[in-house]
Amino acid sequence: MDKPSPDRWLAVWEAGARRHPLDRALLLFALASPDTPVAELADAPLGERNAALMALRSACFGGRLSGWCGCPACGERMSVALTSGDLPPPPAADGPVVVDGHGFARPTSRHLAMLAGIDDPDAAADALLAACALHPAALPDDRTALRRAVAVALDEADPWADLSLDLVCPACGDQQATALDIAALLWEELDAYAGRLLDDVHQLAWAYGWTEAEILALGEARRAAYLARTSGGRRVVQ
Ligand SMILES: [Zn+2]
Known part of the structure; x- marks a missing residue:
């Protein structure tokens, strides 16, 4: 993957600075996939988006991820460090999954945007299930068990869609699956990188x-x- 130029990074940072995290993720996805129209990227499976963002991140900021997260049981701060080699291989195919005779497309950025205004988690999960179903009218009225089964099937088919890490707290031994939001992580790194670039521009513009x-x-x-x-x-230009 070619590294985007500093001015491309800054343009993405400026375009996304006041946008929703989903829009920021799409801006980064477009940077990672310059040959694909943005409208098509919104309909790409989330696993494809996340794998593209990880490839972009590895090319530009290195393959090692590190950070901190809080233990949900005792509050202990835990350091997290991994390389891209610790993550599952990107999915080979992006076709639908079939559960109990129902076909489901993989969730996309457009699906997540549709859920942004739904506060109730069960209602959001039902809406996502119906949106991904190839034949929503054929779904049963009670979808609780189907929802769980589809979530498991989608995770097995494409673990990159919802990356998580199994962390064990060194203080209390609690074991939790912690979500790894590669889009948010990359945006934080871009924010810091953009700040350094602007500092450099300021200093050199002032001097020269x-x-x-x-x-x-x-x-x-x-x-x-x-x-x-x-x-x-020292200022060179007077
Ligand atoms: Zn703990």
């Missing part, structure tokens, strides 16, 4: 009078070399 486009077009090594020369606060 160059434009943002000129500074972002510099290679990383050359930008760092010029930054080192401005570290004394």
Whole structure:
């Protein structure tokens, strides 16, 4: 995968700064899949989106993931570190799954957007089941058991759609499956990266009078070399 240029990263960061997390994930997906129309990306299975975001992240920020999360049982802060090799292989196919004779498409970003206004978790799960069903009119009235079975089947068919980690708390021994939201994680990293880029632009523009486009077009090594020369606060352009 080709690394996006600094100005492409900044454009995505600016476009998504005030948007819903789902929109941010789609902006990142578009950055990772520049040859696919955005309208098609909204209908791509979430596992495909997450695998593309992980590939983008590995190419640009490295394959090692690390962070912290709180133990839900005792509150202990646990460090989490893994590499992309610890994650399951991306799914080979994206066809529907069949449960009890009913076919279900894999959930997409468009499906999740449809659920954004539904507060009740059961109602949201029912709406998702109906939206993914190839023949919703054929679904039974009581869908509780079917919902559970479909969730298991979808997870087996495409574990990347809803990545989770089994974590054991070192303080209390509690074991929990913790969701790994690769889109949110990548957005946090982009936010930090954009902040560093803007600092660099500010410092070099102040010192040399160059434009943002000129500074972002510099290679990383050359930008760092010029930054080192401005570290004394010396202004070259008067
Ligand atoms: Zn604990």
